[in-house]
Amino acid sequence: MTLPLKGVRIVEMGQLIAIPHACKLLADMGAEVIRIESCVRLDGYRTSSIYGNTDEGRFWDRAANFYEQNRNKMSLTLDLTKSEGLDALKELLCVSDVFAENFTPRVMRNFGLEYDDIRKLKPDIIMVSSTGYGYVGPWADFGAIGYTTEAASGLAHITGYEDGPPILPEIPYADYTAAEHTVFAVMAALVYRANTGRGQFIDVSQSETLTSTIPEAMLDFTVNGRTPKRIGNGDQNTAPHGCYPCKGEDRWIAIAAQTDDEWRGLCEVLGMAGQSAGPRFEHAQVRLANRVELDELIEAATVRWDQHELMRSLQQRGVPAGAVLNGKQMLFDAHLKDRGFYELVRHDETTGMPVLPYASRPWRLSRTPGGARTPAPILGRHNHKVLQEILGMSHDDVRTLEEQGVIGDEPINPRQPTILSLEDQKRQGRIIEYEEDFRERLLDRFET
Numbered sequence: 547m548t549l550p551l552k553g554v555r556i557v558e559m560g561q562l563i564a565i566p567h568a569c570k571l572l573a574d575m576g577a578e579v580i581r582i583e584s585c586v587r588l589d590g591y592r593t594s595s596i597y598g599n600t601d602e603g604r605f606w607d608r609a610a611n612f613y614e615q616n617r618n619k620m621s622l623t624l625d626l627t628k629s630e631g632l633d634a635l636k637e638l639l640c641v642s643d644v645f646a647e648n649f650t651p652r653v654m655r656n657f658g659l660e661y662d663d664i665r666k667l668k669p670d671i672i673m674v675s676s677t678g679y680g681y682v683g684p685w686a687d688f689g690a691i692g693y694t695t696e697a698a699s700g701l702a703h704i705t706g707y708e709d710g711p712p713i714l715p716e717i718p719y720a721d722y723t724a725a726e727h728t729v730f731a732v733m734a735a736l737v738y739r740a741n742t743g744r745g746q747f748i749d750v751s752q753s754e755t756l757t758s759t760i761p762e763a764m765l766d767f768t769v770n771g772r773t774p775k776r777i778g779n780g781d782q783n784t785a786p787h788g789c790y791p792c793k794g795e796d797r798w799i800a801i802a803a804q805t806d807d808e809w810r811g812l813c814e815v816l817g818m819a820g821q822s823a824g825p826r827f828e829h830a831q832v833r834l835a836n837r838v839e840l841d842e843l844i845e846a847a848t849v850r851w852d853q854h855e856l857m858r859s860l861q862q863r864g865v866p867a868g869a870v871l872n873g874k875q876m877l878f879d880a881h882l883k884d885r886g887f888y889e890l891v892r893h894d895e896t897t898g899m900p901v902l903p904y905a906s907r908p909w910r911l912s913r914t915p916g917g918a919r920t921p922a923p924i925l926g927r928h929n930h931k932v933l934q935e936i937l938g939m940s941h942d943d944v945r946t947l948e949e950q951g952v953i954g955d956e957p958i959n960p961r962q963p964t965i966l967s968l969e970d971q972k973r974q975g976r977i978i979e980y981e982e983d984f985r986e987r988l989l990d991r992f993e994t
Contacts, residue, residue, distance in 0.1 A: 548914070554577040555641065555642040556572060557635070559646070562691075567725035568726070574618060574917060576914075579620065585625065613891075615922070622932045624952065625953075631952045642668070644671070645659075645664060661675075672739065675748070690753075692717070696715070699753045704776060707778040720753065787803075788841060791845055793851055795979075796978055798870035799853045800868050802866045814863065817847065887905065893921045903992045926955030929954075
């Protein structure tokens with residue numbers, strides 16, 4: 547099967563999520579992605595969430611978060627502080643279609659790798675720069691991570707409980723929105739190049755990708771001069787609307803009853819029929835005015851239910867409801883398994899990692915579905931392949947680069963990961979629970 551992006555070569559200088567996730571999706575669809583890494587400065591995801599929870603051996607080749615973001619890619623290590631390393635990268639850009647990076651403009655300027663520099667090497671190249679606040683502007687050179695961009699985007703200000711502070715998510719949400727916007731922009735630029743023969747520069751502001759998700763708040767101030775209050779899981783116009791506790795430890799369900807009919811259905815399922823027509827809750831406006839009391843009544847009823855049973859019962863009655871799933875529940879979810887959402891990936895035998903399931907893509911192409919063909923690469927796995935087969939270097943030339951420290955397959959003075967026992971993690975509140983037999987359960991669920 548020929549994948550839609552076969553023949554497209556992408557050079558990635560990415561770290562953590564924003565660019566690596568975007569390039570992973572492009573690689574899933576057939577693009578050849580060559581990831582530029584450093585033995586001096588490892589990607590932070592190579593030293594966190596280590597498989598087996600141990601720092602023995604080549605732990606940087608067993609990092610779970612790194613594997614999630616970098617499947618279907620090649621790893622080329624280059625020391626760009628050495629002229630030989632920078633020259634090799636420039637040679638590679640001359641035979642590539644896209645150059646994608648998520649460093650600050652200052653870093654790219656210092657390396658001489660801005661768009662005006664690389665288009666002199668290859669006039670039709672497409673360059674995408676994904677930064678916290680954009681490639682130009684007063685904040686262009688500010689350092690950023692997902693949490694700071696979420697704060698700057700305006701999303702954090704409207705997220706949180708009433709009378710409480712802004713709340714940031716557990717994951718760097720901005721990285722993922724930026725990645726998805728990047729995929730769209732790269733595809734649009736490839737179409738433009740196919741039609742005109744010209745490349746272009748793509749400036750992605752990670753904070754702006756989040757600002758674009760809250761147009762209601764922006765327009766409300768523009769039109770009415772209003773800044774919304776934080777209301778937790780509630781909604782400004784609908785009640786009931788929130789997450790409610792269910793039977794068991796840390797089990798929840800999300801419910802949103804927008805119409806009177808949905809409200810009556812909710813009351814029927816929860817055994818609250820006597821409340822549905824009372825003067826405090828009979829229509830939408832009074833339900834909003836009495837939302838606190840309403841939530842307390844619903845919580846007292848939902849806590850007696852299994853979250854999945856309640857979800858099914860409410861859905862059958864036409865009430866929007868969804869069980870709040872944790873990682874374990876999602877991994878073993880029958881619906882996701884039936885859709886083939888998880889893909890099994892076989893890792894390099896040197897890692898000692900078994901075949902594991904990975905999340906695929908939330909969209910399906912009927913003719914060219916793509917998929918996870920290879921795991922994320924161990925460090926420097928493709929040095930010889932890229933330098934010899936793509937750039938035409940001799941074996942002796944590559945060996946010279948190794949001797950000069952320009953390339954390598956081991957980090958120099960790697961930062962040791964923080965390893966805590968599972969019991970210590972639970973005691974400190976980092977995790978809620980753990981299971982010693984999770985490997986056996988995975989094998990039972992995902993037969994390999």
